[in-house]
Amino acid sequence: MVSSIWTIALFLLGAVQGKEICYSQLGCFSDAEPWGGTVIRPLKVLPWSPEKIGTRFLLYTNENPNTFQNLLLSDPSTVEASNFQIDRKTRFIIHGFIDKGDESWLLDMCKNMFEVEEVNCICVDWKKGSQTTYTQAASNVRVVGTQVAQMIDMLSTNYNYSLSQVHLIGHSLGAHVAGEAGSRTPGLGRITGLDPVEASFQGTSEEVRLDPSDATFVDVIHTDAAPLIPSLGFGSSQLMGHLDFFPNGGEEMPGCKKNALSQIVDLDGIWSGTRDFVACNHLRSYKYYSDSILHPDGFTAFPCTTYKSFESNKCFPCPDEGCPQMGHYADRFAGRTSETQQKFFLNTGDSSDFARWxxxxxxxxxxxxxxxxxxxxxxxxxxxxxxxxxxxxxxxxxxxxxxxxxxxxxxxxxxxxxxxxxxxxxxxxxxxxxxxxxxxxxxxxxxxxxxxxxxxxxxxxxxxxxxx
Known part of the structure; x- marks a missing residue:
């Protein structure tokens, strides 16, 4: 009995004290509440060092659409020597858990952008920090988010680059990386969360996860919002943006069940096949976003209380203030956001092109x-x-x-x-x-x-x- 009391006392003492780790240029990171020792984050895990995570910033532009230029935080002259253009928007694409920044979907998204606009497209590669245990990767989000904020700050300080021109697009854990970067960058233009991951983030305080205060405009696409237990939904059902989109209801995406087995024997190899089999709904969010770039009016989303109401034809047509487009062009609706977070519903196709009218x-x-x-x-x-x-x-x-x-x-x-x-x-x-x-x-x-x-x-x- 005495030993168990001591165990509880030591645990509580640890919870109160917490550990802290500091990295030069980045600052200090604690594992105390709300970052650890809570119901949602019971484990106390400190983020890895920037050297161990090895974050890279891979710049693609209309002038170099196939081969990236590596921008170094430690060497601002790499920006000077690159094709980065100050008079263009800059869109960062940030991958999630077990993924990598040179995965084909990030470059495909950049290439779709080059079809419709002149843009600086930066793929953030933090694969060493994401291809580990989930709890560690979730903690590493803080260091990567801080590094993204530093890159934005370097562009702002050295080139007088406008923060309103910066758009962070984050998938899965990458959505919370974007949130961390946004919370450190007052005046950031836009964040798009592509199925922000649920575990260790849903229900936490706003400083831990993506939330509307992280940018002037925050839009979120939910494609795997069924509960993690028992449904194995990886994405969050919590509203995290000014506009939250729930395509096909946000839980089961058309084409995911019937294509699951065929994806496993896909020529892309066992890894991507298995990935699509296990996480098809979760991956749909970036596929919808990528398609939306080429279909400016193909993802009209309707304000509605529930998907059931939408399916019962109770949310048609668009109200007087209009409807937003889910995905790339959601910011055309930015001026019509309200203090209250808004939910929108739409249906998509079961394979690309996903757009529907x-x-x-x-x-x-x-x-x-x-x-x-x-x-x-x-x-x-x-x-x-x-x-x-x-x-x-x-x-x-x-x-x-x-x-x-x-x-x-x-x-x-x-x-x-x-x-x-x-x-x-x-x-x-x-x-x-x-x-x-x-x-x-x-x-x-x-x-x-x-x-x-x-x-x-x-x-x-x-x-x-x-x-x-």
Whole structure:
């Protein structure tokens, strides 16, 4: 009994005192609360030294899109000698746990940026600090975040570079690296958190994790927000930005389950295959972001209380203040953020291109009363959609049925609508059904487009409605 009391006393003493480690230029790091000895962070782990982590800053630009230039914190002349341009935005991409800065997805993201803008794209490689035990990697986040803040400070001090032009994009643990860097850089322009990791961060105080105070604008994409136990969700469900996006509800991404086994035998090798198998939902966040760069209006996200409400068609169309785009162009909505954190929902495709365009369709029926299903396809200046289900059940003339769907393309100006009905029941009277009016609305527009017809058709015969 006495020994157990001493054990508790020593533990409490350690919790109060805590250890501290100091690194020249970076400052000191403690393992006391809130960094350790708490319910969420029971283990006390100090971050490794910058030498052991070996963080590298790999600069790609429009002028050198395939080979990086290494920027050294210890040698500002490496910036001078590089293709870094002061009149461009600078976007840092920061990988997460067990990942590395020269992994193909970071460069692919840079290359997508080069298609739409002139930019300094810096991939932050801290693989030595991330490829260790999770608890140690989570602690190393603080040193890497401090180094990112130092690189930003060097650009600001030596080149009078504007902090508002800096955008940190962090995946997994990298989202919290970005948060650490942002908390040390007042006036930082933007942080994008790509599925910020849950373990050791969700529910902690703001100084430990990514939060809205870390930059002027913080946007977050949640793709693996199911609880870690028992669902093995790696990402956080906690709101951590001014705008938090939950594509497909934020927990199960389309294409992850059915592609899981095929990913394992992928030519990219066992590691990336296994990675996609284990963490497919978690990795989707950076794949969505990368696709969003090339589709400025393909990730319209709707404010809504829950995904269930969104799926029940209760959050369409966009409100008067509009809808943000999830991903690269979310900052176009920055001026419309509020003090309260906001949740947004949308659906994506199950493989790249992930972009989708949401339409609301309302059909007023005509013709005979029958039981069956009604489908509609849209034809526009940029192409046409496939047929989407609008209604199944008793079709009565004069009744109106509505539904929303996510199309693979923006059809442009809608020129006509085609309706198809069937019930797969042999009916010797060959009933005819039609639609007197169909209205269509695109999610991010207020305009309603109306199409009319006085005709009726037999089962499985297309009826074309023209503008009215």
């Amino acid at each position: 949401r339409y609301g369709v309302s059909v007023t029926m005509s013709g005979k009363m029958v039981t069956g299903q009604v489908k509609v396809s849209l034809y526009g200046s940029k192409g046409n959609t496939h047929q989407f289900d609008i209604f199944r059940g008793l079709i009565t003339p004069g009744s109106t049925h509505s539904n929303e769907f996510d199309a693979k393309l923006d059809v442009g100006t809608i020129e006509k609508v085609k309706l198809l009905w069937n019930n797969h029941v042999i009916n010797p009277t060959f009933p005819k059904v039609g639609a007197s009016k169909i209205t269509v609305q695109k999610g991010d527009e207020k305009t309603m487009y109306s199409f009319c017809s006085q005709d009726t058709v037999k089962e499985n015969v297309l009826l074309t409605l023209m503008p009215c």
